Amino acid sequence: MEVLQVVADLVCTRRVEGMQAVSLRVLQSEQGVVSVASDPVGVPEGKWVFVTTGSAARFAMPDPLTITDLAICGIVDHWECAGNAQAVTPDAAAADTGARADVRAAP
Amino acid sequence: MEVLQVVADLVCTRRVEGMQAVSLRVLQSEQGVVSVASDPVGVPEGKWVFVTTGSAARFAMPDPLTITDLAICGIVDHWECAGNAQAVTPDAAAADTGARADVRAAP
Amino acid sequence: MEVLQVVADLVCTRRVEGMQAVSLRVLQSEQGVVSVASDPVGVPEGKWVFVTTGSAARFAMPDPLTITDLAICGIVDHWECAGNAQAVTPDAAAADTGARADVRAAP
Amino acid sequence: MEVLQVVADLVCTRRVEGMQAVSLRVLQSEQGVVSVASDPVGVPEGKWVFVTTGSAARFAMPDPLTITDLAICGIVDHWECAGNAQAVTPDAAAADTGARADVRAAP
Amino acid sequence: MEVLQVVADLVCTRRVEGMQAVSLRVLQSEQGVVSVASDPVGVPEGKWVFVTTGSAARFAMPDPLTITDLAICGIVDHWECAGNAQAVTPDAAAADTGARADVRAAP
Numbered sequence: 001m002e003v004l005q006v007v008a009d010l011v012c013t014r015r016v017e018g019m020q021a022v023s024l025r026v027l028q029s030e031q032g033v034v035s036v037a038s039d040p041v042g043v044p045e046g047k048w049v050f051v052t053t054g055s056a057a058r059f060a061m062p063d064p065l066t067i068t069d070l071a072i073c074g075i076v077d078h079w080e081c082a083g084n085a086q087a088v089t090p091d092a093a094a095a096d097t098g099a100r101a102d103v104r105a106a107p
Numbered sequence: 108m109e110v111l112q113v114v115a116d117l118v119c120t121r122r123v124e125g126m127q128a129v130s131l132r133v134l135q136s137e138q139g140v141v142s143v144a145s146d147p148v149g150v151p152e153g154k155w156v157f158v159t160t161g162s163a164a165r166f167a168m169p170d171p172l173t174i175t176d177l178a179i180c181g182i183v184d185h186w187e188c189a190g191n192a193q194a195v196t197p198d199a200a201a202a203d204t205g206a207r208a209d210v211r212a213a214p
Numbered sequence: 215m216e217v218l219q220v221v222a223d224l225v226c227t228r229r230v231e232g233m234q235a236v237s238l239r240v241l242q243s244e245q246g247v248v249s250v251a252s253d254p255v256g257v258p259e260g261k262w263v264f265v266t267t268g269s270a271a272r273f274a275m276p277d278p279l280t281i282t283d284l285a286i287c288g289i290v291d292h293w294e295c296a297g298n299a300q301a302v303t304p305d306a307a308a309a310d311t312g313a314r315a316d317v318r319a320a321p
Numbered sequence: 322m323e324v325l326q327v328v329a330d331l332v333c334t335r336r337v338e339g340m341q342a343v344s345l346r347v348l349q350s351e352q353g354v355v356s357v358a359s360d361p362v363g364v365p366e367g368k369w370v371f372v373t374t375g376s377a378a379r380f381a382m383p384d385p386l387t388i389t390d391l392a393i394c395g396i397v398d399h400w401e402c403a404g405n406a407q408a409v410t411p412d413a414a415a416a417d418t419g420a421r422a423d424v425r426a427a428p
Numbered sequence: 429m430e431v432l433q434v435v436a437d438l439v440c441t442r443r444v445e446g447m448q449a450v451s452l453r454v455l456q457s458e459q460g461v462v463s464v465a466s467d468p469v470g471v472p473e474g475k476w477v478f479v480t481t482g483s484a485a486r487f488a489m490p491d492p493l494t495i496t497d498l499a500i501c502g503i504v505d506h507w508e509c510a511g512n513a514q515a516v517t518p519d520a521a522a523a524d525t526g527a528r529a530d531v532r533a534a535p
Contacts, residue, residue, distance in 0.1 A: 001389065002356055002357065003331075010110075010157070011183070011184040011185070012182065012183055013184055014181055015148075016147055016148060016178075016179075016180050016181060018166055018167060019167075024108075024157070035109055036108040037108065038108075040337055041335065050333065050345070052390045054161050055163075055375075056376075056379065056388050056390040057390075058163065059339055059386070059388050060337050060340075060388050065166070067166050067167045067180060068108065068159065069108060069161055070108050071337075073336055073337050073340055075333065075334075075335045075336075076332070077334055117264070117290065118292070119264065119289065119290055121255065121288055122288030123254055123255060123274050123285075125273055141244075142215065143264050144215065145215075162268070162269055162270075164270070172273070174266055174270050174273050174274050174287060175215065176215055176270040176271075177215050225505040226478065226502040227505055228502055228503045229501055229502030230468055230488050230501050230502060232487055232488060233488075238478070248430075249429065249430055250429040250430065251429065252429075268482050268483075269483055269484075271484070272484065279487070281484050281487050281501060282429065282484060283429055283480045283482055283485075322452075322464040322466075322496065322497055323463055323464065324438075324462070371438070371464050374497050375483070375497055376482075376483055377486065380446055381447075392444075394447055394495060395447060396440065397438065397439070397440055398440060398441055
């Protein structure tokens with residue numbers, strides 16, 4: 001599973017029947033790689049989510065026959081963008097506190 | 108799922124039986140990576156489409172026994188090529204308005 | 215699906231039982247990445263083929279229980295090696311006309 | 322299968338139903354690539370683990386219907402971080418002896 | 429399928445039940461990428477093997493319920509390391525003749 005950020009909706013009026021009317025979201029990784037996921041959760045733009053790929057993506061949908069290979073499985077409470085961490089200045093870090101990971105040491 | 112652009116047809120007169128007479132399209136990512144997908148939709152050249160991989164690709168075909176691991180699932184209404192966005196001049200941007208993404212903020 | 219070039223046979227006298235006596239071919243991508251595919255078609259060396267991965271590879275074999283995750287599905291009539299196109303001089307281009315793709319505009 | 326290091330817990334209070342209350346761990350490869358795995362073993366932070374992907378990840382969970390595409394399958398007794406080996410000075414090497422792989426020659 | 433070299437055993441005393449007591453080998457690609465495979469063949473260290481991924485890896489094991497996503501399927505008779513070929517001097521090439529591929533032209 002990967003942690004990606006929701007950046008936009010994807011509008012596709014013409015699609016194969018098996019896609020049904022499922023919501024599609026454009027996601028972006030910390031490295032800027034763009035992908036498209038089906039969204040059974042209903043995630044607001046800007047949130048960091050974790051996604052599953054392959055057949056597990058179908059099982060994450062309410063209808064497991066939905067055609068998808070990438071599905072949003074949950075919203076990460078907090079996430080620190082590790083890839084950009086080195087470029088973050090103290091001021092910038094203060095400004096995006098809300099995007100930091102709530103990573104706890106394993107008990 | 109990924110968003111790719113249809114750039115050409117692929118002609119394969121000699122193929123395994125399970126491929127049937129399915130249409131094959133050459134797709135290209137924003138980074139220029141080339142792949143081949145089966146096309147159950149009938150997409151004109153130049154359009155941006157989103158594709159599914161793995162077993163989901165078979166379920167996207169009218170006959171789910173078709174041998175494929177990459178299938179076109181729908182046509183993206185509009186798509187802005189993010190990878191090239193930095194190189195776009197104002198004039199060029201005006202010229203390719205039709206290829207920009209209709210990305211809406213999630214409600 | 216990807217388009218790769220057959221560059222050699224692979225000789226493996228000691229293999230797991232489920233591989234049977236299937237022909238194995240060494241394939242190379244335009245970028246020079248090497249992989250091994252099972253060959254149900256019988257492709258001469260030098261040809262460009264398209265391949266399927268994952269479970270679809272098994273369905274491409276005459277016996278779908280054959281152990282494989284990459285199978286040749288057909289021979290591409292003609293293929294232009296896009297990755298090398300920029301380095302091709304007019305003379306060289308004339309010399310390798312036989313390797314150019316028969317890519318037709320979608321109707 | 323890959324060998325990755327457990328670096329943190331991942332907190333996701335809002336998740337799809339099929340994820341149940343499974344523990345999620347943030348893993349990091351030797352090259353610094355971050356991914357998220359379900360953890361049926363209960364691994365302390367800092368340990369090197371090996372993981373399976375795809376459908377095999379589900380079979381590694383106590384409940385094979387758990388939605389996951391990356392699961393921790395075991396703890397590596399010792400692991401030498403090959404990617405950093407070239408940068409290791411004798412002193413540093415002595416300091417992290419506990420992280421070296423117990424790799425034995427095959428009999 | 430890929431061709432990789434066996435470089436070591438992997439010792440994991442604590443593992444999920446479905447892994448059973450299967451042998452695990454550390455493999456390395458020509459580019460130096462490290463992965464872990466289950467070994468139903470019993471391959472001596474240093475040999476080049478070809479491996480299958482995904483669900484095909486499970487079918488390569490004596491017990492197809494073994495949890496694995498990468499399994500050794502056979503030993504390559506001879507293999508020329510293409511990635512290092514350019515750096516090989518005549519003397520070095522003579523010394524590692526045993527590692528060269530027995531690649532025959534397809535009939």
